[in-house]
Amino acid sequence: MRKQGWWGFSFTLPFLLQLVVFFIFPFIFSLYLTFTKWDLFNPPTWVGLRNWTQMFSNNVFWLSLRNIFYFALLFVPIQTFVALILAYLLNQQIRGKALFRVVYFLPVITPWVAGGLIWLWIYNNDYGILNWLLESLGLERVDWIGSDKWWLVIGAVAVVNVWKGAGYSMVLLLAGMQNISKDIMEAARMDGAGGWTYFTKVTIPIVSPMVYMVMILSTISAFHGFDVFLVMLSDKGDINAVHDRNMVPNILIYRDAFVNVKMGAASAWAWALFLIILLVTMVQKKMEKRWVHYE
Template sequence: MRKQGWWGFCFTLPFLIQLAVFFLFPFFFSFYLTFTKWDLFNAPHWIGLRNWSLMVKNDVFWLALRNVFCFALLFVPGQTLVSLLLAYMLNLQIRGKTFFRLIYFLPVITPWVAGGLVWLWIYNNEFGILNWMLDSLGLDRVNWVRSEKWWLVIGSIAIVNIWKGAGYSMVLLLAGMQNISKEIMEAARIDGANGWKYFTKITIPLVSPMVYMVMILSTISAFHAFDVFLVMLGEKGDINSIHDRNMVPNILIYRDAFLNAKMGAASAWAWGLFAIILLVTLFQKKMEKRWVHYE
């Protein structure tokens, strides 16, 4: 028995080493850095709570939080609703379901650079199709991602992120819908449930655990947004070209850590963001019992 325990420890040792080196050490070391001043080259210098104090007083940090909350409020419900409708339609008996699933999932595997460039052309102030449609309707052109109105920029980027991520959430929800018992479906049809009632009274309650998981993943993804803002707002990939009014926490963290060599301050931003994501997730967990139905 002792020999089996020794072999079990030997087989799990690589995983334990990986866990310690790539998770536990960076986790605790980054928390230590929040109390230091470190430029990545010299030894960290202890400064106490100064980074936390500067974070609270930093106007750009609060602008970044405002933007990411607005982005999450648009992205999470939008992606959940779009993916839910796509999954429901693809779960029906229609022709070419495999083709449509491929088309809707294609943005997920499209690189952000390619997808972002396409959307920049769609949003283009002079040649974009959206402004062409506005011209056709006799409306003024809109400078979607270069506007001085921060809410317009955030909303435009949220639409791009919904396009990019809806396919992945669609697959998860589609898997949940395909697990609905055929007996339940037949009983609902016998009771006279039409398409809308079946969708709202049968499908949504039965896939609510999967919808909840999609919302959790979407929320975490929204607060971790980086690529979409860099591609859509950074001119030629230059982070410094992103205006403070359009800043989000991850861009701010990257800029301070690797461009300004303020690793201590960046670690404080990161831990502040971690605390906010944790609070939002706990709130969603508390609301779970009110609308998620488990069989």
């Protein structure tokens, strides 16, 4: 029996080492760094709560939180709604269903650089197709990315992120819809439920656990927003070109860590973001019982 225990331990040892080296140690070490000043070249110097006090007194920190909350409030419900509608339509008996699924999923596997360049062209103030459509309707051009209105810029970036991520959420919701029992479907049809009534009264309550999971994942993804902001708002990857009014936490973390080489400050930013995501997720978890239905 003891020999079997040693064999079991030896087989799990690589996983345990990976857990310690790549998760537990970085987790604890990053927390320690929040109380130090470290430039990657010299030993960390203990500074106590200075990184935290400087962070809370930094106006850019509060601007980044404002932007990321606004971004999440736009991105999460819009993407969830779009993915839900697409999944419902693709769950019907229509021709070319497999082709449509591939088309809607293509943005997910499109590299951010390629997708960002396409959207920068669409948003372009001089020759972008979106402004061309606005002019065709007799409306004025809009500087979507270069505007000094932060809410307009963040909103434009949120639309790009919806385009990129809706396909993934669609697949998850489609899987949930395909697991709906045929007996439930037939009973609802016999009771006269069809179209919008069937969608709202039958489909959504049954797939609400999957909708909840999509919203949790989308919220975490929103607060982790980095690639989309770097591609859309920086000048050819120059992270210093992102204006403070359009700043988000992960850009701040990257800039302090790898541009300004302030690992202590960057760790404080990262831990603050972690605590915010944890708090938002706990609030969502608290609201789960109000609208999520489990069979």
